Amino acid sequence: QVQLAESGGGLVQAGDSLRLSCVASGRTFSSAYTMGWFHQVPGKEREFVAASNWGTGTTLYADSVKGRFTISRDNTENTNYLTMNSLKPEDTAVYYCAARRGVGVNNVADTYNYWGQGTQVTVSS
DSSP states (O other): OOEEEEEOOEEEETTOOEEEEEEEESSOOOTTEEEEEEEEOTTSOOEEEEEEETTTTEEEEOTTTTTTEEEEEOTTSSEEEEEEOSOOGGGOEEEEEEEEESSOOOOOGGGOOEEOOOEEEEEEO
């Protein structure tokens, strides 16, 4: 059974940093998969944050996080990270890790096949 598990969320102040982790189990997400991060606030749709395929070297970020967030992974291919710097109150949301089959990097949630349960990030002003 394939599972993605996020961790690293918490309560921080504006300007602080956090690093979210996403650990995959049940399979190795090789370069044949694209890994992504989305976030969601109550009453709104899930929104794209970042995605990457390490085989092609393609990375995509939402405009709102460019220059502040970085998606990366470790060499085992089982863990990827979202490093969030200069956090703002509007970054407050539940953050989800996702994976999709294929090397195409996109921001469409419906194209992702696997999802974690989410981790809460709260940024106070």
